[in-house]
Amino acid sequence: MKKLGVLITAIAIFAFVGCKNEKKELDSVDGMNDSITMDTETQKEPAKTLSVAMESKSGSSVKGEAYFSEEDGTVTFEAKFSGLKPGTHAIHLHEKADCSAEDATSAGGHWNPTHAKHGKWGDAEGYHKGDIGNFEAAADGSGKISMQTDEWCLGCVDENKNILGKAIIVHEGIDDFTTQPTGDAGGRISCGGIIK
Numbered sequence: 316m317k318k319l320g321v322l323i324t325a326i327a328i329f330a331f332v333g334c335k336n337e338k339k340e341l342d343s344v345d346g347m348n349d350s351i352t353m354d355t356e357t358q359k360e361p362a363k364t365l366s367v368a369m370e371s372k373s374g375s376s377v378k379g380e381a382y383f384s385e386e387d388g389t390v391t392f393e394a395k396f397s398g399l400k401p402g403t404h405a406i407h408l409h410e411k412a413d414c415s416a417e418d419a420t421s422a423g424g425h426w427n428p429t430h431a432k433h434g435k436w437g438d439a440e441g442y443h444k445g446d447i448g449n450f451e452a453a454a455d456g457s458g459k460i461s462m463q464t465d466e467w468c469l470g471c472v473d474e475n476k477n478i479l480g481k482a483i484i485v486h487e488g489i490d491d492f493t494t495q496p497t498g499d500a501g502g503r504i505s506c507g508g509i510i511k
Contacts, residue, residue, distance in 0.1 A: 362386040363469045367483060367507040369396065372419040375504035381483050383469060383509070390467040390478070392447075395459045396485065396505065399452035405490035405500035406460060408445030409482040412508030419503035422482035425496065428475045435492040436462075445481065446498070449490050470511070483507045 362384050369379040379396035394406070410423030425433065426445030434442035444466060452458035468476040488501030 365469065365509070365511060367509055369394070369483065369485070369505045369507040370414055371398065371504070372414070372417065372506050373487070373502045373504050375487075377485060377505040379485075379505060379507075381507055381509075383478070385467075385469045388468075389463055389465050390469065391461070391463050392467075393459070393461040394483070395457070396452070397457050399456045399458050399485075399504075400487075401452050401454050401456065403449050403451055403489045404458065404504075405449050405486040405488065405498060406447045407443070407484050407486070407490075407500070408447065408478060408509075409484050412480050412482050412510050414482060414506035414508055419482070419484060419506035422484055422503070422506055422508075426478075426481050427496075433492070433494070433496045433498055438492070443496075444475065446490070446492075448492075478509050479511065481509050483509065 363386075364382070364384040367381040367383070369377070369381060371377050376398035377396055378398055379394060381392065381394035384391045408426040409419075410426050411421065413421040413423075415421045425443045427433075427443040429444060431441035431443055433446060434440055436442055436446050436448050447460070447462065450458050450460035466476060467478045470479050471477050483506070484503050485505035486500035486502065487504050488499070490498035490500045492498055
């Protein structure tokens with residue numbers, strides 16, 4: 316009888332230890348699943364990029380290329396031009412990616428989805444979302460500009476930020492940041508539609 320009691324006790328101990336080890340194995344597998352899920356969640360979305368060829372307009376010889384990239388909610392804009400008259404030139408985003416008119420008037424007015432007054436980018440008194448500003452052209456007619464902003468996006472659903480379907484316009488003159496609604500920047504000498 317004693318042998319039977321010892322045997323039952325031994326079987327119970329083995330069963331208990333076996334269940335405990337099985338639970339540990341399951342816990343470690345659950346931990347692996349958690350780490351796999353976390354790694355997937357922390358992966359970044361790849362940067363969105365596009366380039367825009369700039370056409371000569373209004374009888375000018377201005378050409379160039381503009382580049383946009385969006386990463387982590389920030390859009391980087393860079394543009395390079397040739398054929399400019401030396402000096403200061405205004406650059407804006409306009410309402411439509413339509414550069415078909417010889418003077419680029421087909422692009423419409425400044426892109427202004429928030430119906431603000433024209434002004435210098437970042438001005439507390441207001442500015443259009445398309446009021447990029449001015450840049451300098453060197454003696455050889457080359458010029459470049461760059462900026463970063465979280466007020467634009469490439470194809471998002473927020474129409475107050477989405478720049479797809481708009482145009483980049485380089486103007487003959489300087490944006491004075493005060494004359495409404497255009498800054499008295501002069502003729503449109505280069506145009507490029509921002510499209511995918």
